[in-house]
Amino acid sequence: MADHEVLTPVPGTFYRRPDPDSDPFKNEGDSVEAGETIGLVEIMKNFQPVEAEVGGTLARFLVETDDTVAAGQPVAVVDDGA
Amino acid sequence: MKRVLVANRGEIAVRIIRAAHDLGLEVVAVYSEADGAAPHVRMADEAVAIGPPPAGKSYLDMTAIVEAAHGSGAEAVHPGYGFLSERADFASTVEGADLRYVGPKPEHIALMGDKARARAAAEDVGVPTIPGSDGAVEDADEAAEVAGEIGYPVALKAAGGGGGRGIRIVHDEATLHSQYKTAAREAAGAFDDARVYVERFITAARHVEVQVLGDGERAIHLHERECSLQRRRQKVVEESPAPKLAEATRTGLLDAAIALCAEIGYRSAGTVEFLVDASSGEFFFIEMNTRIQVEHPVTEVITGVDLIAEQLRIAGGEPLRLRQEDVAPRGCAIELRINAEDPANNFMPSPGSLDHVVLPAGPWVRMDTWMEPGGEVPPFYDSLLGKLIVWGPDRGSALARARRALGELEVEGVKTTKPLLATLLAEDWFAEGEFNTGTLETWLEETTNGSARG
Numbered sequence: 264m265a266d267h268e269v270l271t272p273v274p275g276t277f278y279r280r281p282d283p284d285s286d287p288f289k290n291e292g293d294s295v296e297a298g299e300t301i302g303l304v305e306i307m308k309n310f311q312p313v314e315a316e317v318g319g320t321l322a323r324f325l326v327e328t329d330d331t332v333a334a335g336q337p338v339a340v341v342d343d344g345a
Numbered sequence: 346m347k348r349v350l351v352a353n354r355g356e357i358a359v360r361i362i363r364a365a366h367d368l369g370l371e372v373v374a375v376y377s378e379a380d381g382a383a384p385h386v387r388m389a390d391e392a393v394a395i396g397p398p399p400a401g402k403s404y405l406d407m408t409a410i411v412e413a414a415h416g417s418g419a420e421a422v423h424p425g426y427g428f429l430s431e432r433a434d435f436a437s438t439v440e441g442a443d444l445r446y447v448g449p450k451p452e453h454i455a456l457m458g459d460k461a462r463a464r465a466a467a468e469d470v471g472v473p474t475i476p477g478s479d480g481a482v483e484d485a486d487e488a489a490e491v492a493g494e495i496g497y498p499v500a501l502k503a504a505g506g507g508g509g510r511g512i513r514i515v516h517d518e519a520t521l522h523s524q525y526k527t528a529a530r531e532a533a534g535a536f537d538d539a540r541v542y543v544e545r546f547i548t549a550a551r552h553v554e555v556q557v558l559g560d561g562e563r564a565i566h567l568h569e570r571e572c573s574l575q576r577r578r579q580k581v582v583e584e585s586p587a588p589k590l591a592e593a594t595r596t597g598l599l600d601a602a603i604a605l606c607a608e609i610g611y612r613s614a615g616t617v618e619f620l621v622d623a624s625s626g627e628f629f630f631i632e633m634n635t636r637i638q639v640e641h642p643v644t645e646v647i648t649g650v651d652l653i654a655e656q657l658r659i660a661g662g663e664p665l666r667l668r669q670e671d672v673a674p675r676g677c678a679i680e681l682r683i684n685a686e687d688p689a690n691n692f693m694p695s696p697g698s699l700d701h702v703v704l705p706a707g708p709w710v711r712m713d714t715w716m717e718p719g720g721e722v723p724p725f726y727d728s729l730l731g732k733l734i735v736w737g738p739d740r741g742s743a744l745a746r747a748r749r750a751l752g753e754l755e756v757e758g759v760k761t762t763k764p765l766l767a768t769l770l771a772e773d774w775f776a777e778g779e780f781n782t783g784t785l786e787t788w789l790e791e792t793t794n795g796s797a798r799g
Contacts, residue, residue, distance in 0.1 A: 274724040307725075
């Protein structure tokens with residue numbers, strides 16, 4: 264079991280859903296593939312995807328929708344199962 | 346009226362504070378937790394914290410803003426642009442709270458915010474709109490019939506779409522039927538609404554807009570601005586007067602803007618936007634923006650009228666001081682928007698600390714900005730750092746001055762659009778005024794591909 268932190272490349276406001284009417288990209292316990300989007304960060308009216316670098320299970324989110332995040336801040340933890 | 350609250354941030358908050366101080370008014374600023382050290386907070390006579398950084402919890406919080414106005418003794422609220430500036434419910438909330446709204450009447454914000462009603466209002470006073478079907482068409486046959494009447498090329502547009510999405514261009518009747526099916530299917534998929542309407546497609550269009558001022562009784566225009574250079578529907582460079590505009594077209598659209606404002610009894614500053622067919626000189630109403638606009642200084646520089654001060658005077662209950670014949674434009678003004686974006690990296694937003702800032706100055710150079718050395722550009726709001734506005738007695742000298750002034754601008758700590766603007770100012774087609782609403786994006790694709798090939 265190895266935990267990997269998913270970092271947001273940009274600062275801004277974090278969202279777990281692609282838009283307010285849709286389901287979250289991922290829930291805790293869901294499987295995740297490398298490169299898959301797990302959230303969005305709104306930066307200056309643009310939306311930048313936050314992608315998992317490794318595949319596995321999304322163990323937990325470290326921030327929630329509407330939280331403000333700094334560049335490089337961990338937003339979630341993925342367990343690669345190894 | 347002695348005290349006005351500015352419900353905005355960034356360069357427009359600074360701009361409004363200056364106009365209010367010039368008139369001897371006191372100013373109340375509002376700010377989010379991200380903006381505590383911002384210049385607008387320091388420049389105001391009083392500043393009220395209204396919430397956390399995300400705009401939804403601060404600059405868009407109507408209750409917090411009205412409470413800030415009441416708590417600070419402000420008698421009026423200026424919304425600036427963006428944020429709450431085109432919300433009829435905000436204007437009526439402000440007026441319902443015994444405050445003056447520095448802007449249009451709420452019913453006019455609502456009228457112009459509804460595209461179909463705005464179009465009907467324009468048609469009522471004989472202002473041309475883009476020829477097309479009366480609402481959505483029933484089927485491909487009706488679309489073909491309408492297209493035959495208005496002439497090809499036509500655009501098939503999703504009735505539920507917007508912002509340029511869901512548009513298909515059709516050049517002849519042979520392809521209309523198949524394109525109609527695709528358009529309807531795409532519209533249903535993208536907007537959950539299969540309805541399609543037909544509109545004439547203008548191959549080479551220029552975006553020309555008219556600045557207006559009204560006091561609810563009388564309205565005047567302050568001439569036009571040319572804003573065709575856009576990327577993703579965001580204006581990049583604006584100027585006045587519009588180059589390559591036939592005198593009959595210019596007169597026609599200035600008169601049309603006044604007719605519309607006079608008919609509805611428009612109050613405050615506003616902008617009536619038109620598309621001009623570059624080949625025929627025909628012009629068509631697109632929409633009216635019921636607020637002050639980013640590019641308003643272009644008009645101020647050629648007319649000598651302080652539009653924000655006029656807005657404040659009108660909100661204070663004064664009648665419009667200017668007659669149409671008092672507005673005499675002189676020379677040429679050009680505005681360049683400086684954004685915290687990296688043009689070399691697909692315009693990636695670039696927040697951060699302003700380690701080093703040198704602003705351009707000198708004769709006929711105006712820099713509307715909130716940038717200062719040591720300033721912080723937060724990631725939560727739009728990327729506009731400032732606007733460089735220059736004047737010259739003619740377009741050639743204004744362009745030369747724009748190049749000189751842009752060269753003086755130094756910003757370190759965040760990426761800016763300065764290099765892109767410098768390249769643009771060196772282009773012959775720009776110097777000759779030969780462009781339309783599609784030119785900038787095509788040029789960006791070509792220059793980006795060119796530099797990638799290196």
